[in-house]
Amino acid sequence: MKKILLSLALILSFACVPVRGDSIMEKVALYIPNRLIDALDMFSFSLGLGPTIEARLMGTRFVDVGAGANLVCYKFFKHYNRQYGFGVDEGWYWSFIFVGEESYSVIDSTRLVGRYVENRTGIPDPTTRTYDFFDGNRDYWAIGGALGFILDGDVYIHPMEWIDFALGFLFIDIKNDDLVFDDFR
Ligand SMILES: [Ca+2]
Numbered sequence: 443m444k445k446i447l448l449s450l451a452l453i454l455s456f457a458c459v460p461v462r463g464d465s466i467m468e469k470v471a472l473y474i475p476n477r478l479i480d481a482l483d484m485f486s487f488s489l490g491l492g493p494t495i496e497a498r499l500m501g502t503r504f505v506d507v508g509a510g511a512n513l514v515c516y517k518f519f520k521h522y523n524r525q526y527g528f529g530v531d532e533g534w535y536w537s538f539i540f541v542g543e544e545s546y547s548v549i550d551s552t553r554l555v556g557r558y559v560e561n562r563t564g565i566p567d568p569t570t571r572t573y574d575f576f577d578g579n580r581d582y583w584a585i586g587g588a589l590g591f592i593l594d595g596d597v598y599i600h601p602m603e604w605i606d607f608a609l610g611f612l613f614i615d616i617k618n619d620d621l622v623f624d625d626f627r
């Protein structure tokens with residue numbers, strides 16, 4: 443619980459995070475593209491194929507109910523923190539409310555999809571690298587679900603990205619993910 447509170451405090455202090463790109467000109471020039479990309483960040487999905495079975499409903503990691511297993515699953519990802527591309531994952535999990543177990547890995551992927559291993563027993567820890575607010579592979583606050591048997595899919599919305607999208611219109615970038623000129627050099 444202490445770690446969860448610590449993580450909440452970190453997230454609530456995001457206003458203090460240094461922001462990339464200070465120039466007013468680049469903020470204005472990239473205003474429309476950044477609002478469009480921030481809009482795309484608000485949801486994620488994946489679609490996969492393989493010897494897999496799962497059913498899950500999640501209202502953040504605090505209310506996560508489901509189970510699944512796959513020997514290997516070949517997926518297209520449009521996932522959290524701009525993980526766009528293809529990947530191969532494997533593993534199993536079960537979860538009831540906020541406790542569960544899992545052994546899961548993305549073992550191969552194209553460049554923008556993160557490879558990682560998650561072995562957990564108990565409550566998901568929001569302070570781990572996997573759930574990093576800015577570039578973690580997973581969103582602790584995701585709301586959505588997954589369903590699969592041979593053909594597997596998941597869909598989530600990301601509340602913090604909704605806030606990032608809304609505040610973006612006021613030139614505030616809480617996710618520190620707005621494009622700047624340096625990204626094109
Ligand atoms: Ca965003």
Ligand SMILES: [Ca+2]
Pocket residue numbers: 480606607610614615616617618619620
């Ligand atoms: Ca943003």
